[in-house]
Amino acid sequence: MFKYFARLHEKYDLPIYPVVIFSFDEPKRAEPQIYRVAFPDLNVLEFQFGAIQLNRLSWRDFLTQPNPVAAALMSKMNIPQQERPQVKAECLRLLATLKLDPARMQLISGFVDTYLRLDDTEKQVFQAAISTMGLDEQEEIMEIVTSWQEETLEKVALNLLREGIATEVIVRVTGLTPEQVQHLQAQLTQEN
Structure with missing residues (x-):
């Protein structure tokens, strides 16, 4: 943090409020918010910065925030296992x-x-939650959910293509069109 601060301060010569967002899952203990350079006879530097540690925040505190960043970061906050589908549904509601x-x-x-992947059981709870909220009928919600599903299918298709599985098999397994699989194959060829 100090190095980033120093470089930005030097480049722009403006006051900078240093803050870091910790998005890791573990550990849950509070992270330090200070950087010191000291010797027994001299305290050279004591640099303090703000720290936002997502895994120590309750996602419920951000439910009413009309802020897209809050919707995104809720997925990395302190979420009990059984509340994961509800959090994803609430993020969706907030986005809508x-x-x-x-x-x-x-x-x-x-x-x-990406950060709030649900297993099959959780997906069923998620679908029930968005139905209860009345979100399953809203067009923009369905577009988001559909894009999540398509991205997952495309990732599966890319993995199968890397394994050398035939296009016809990939079409059958994923439900993608032959054109979509060919497009993914072209992308893969460009990457290599």
Whole structure:
């Protein structure tokens, strides 16, 4: 933090409020918010910075925040295992109320989907939760959920392509169209 602070301060010569967001799952103990350089006879530097440790925050405290960053970061907060599907549904509900442009919506929903992966049982609870909230009928919600599903299918298809599985088999397994699989194959070829 001190190095980032020093470089930015030197480059822009402006006051900088240093803050770090810790997004790791473990450990849950509080992280230090100070950097010191000291010798027995001289205290050279005592640099303090703000720290936001997501795994120590309750996701419930951010439910009413009309902020897309809150929707994204809720997925990395302190979530009891049994509440994971509810948190994902609440993130979705929050996104729906924000009326973001499609690019921002995809960015935030992609973050939530990446960091709050649900197993099959949790997915069923999630679907029930969005139905209860009345979200399953809203067009923008269905677009987000559909994009999450398509991204997952595309990842599966890419893995199968890397393994040399035939296009026809991938189409049958994933439900993607032959054109979509061919497009993914072209992407894979460009990467290599």
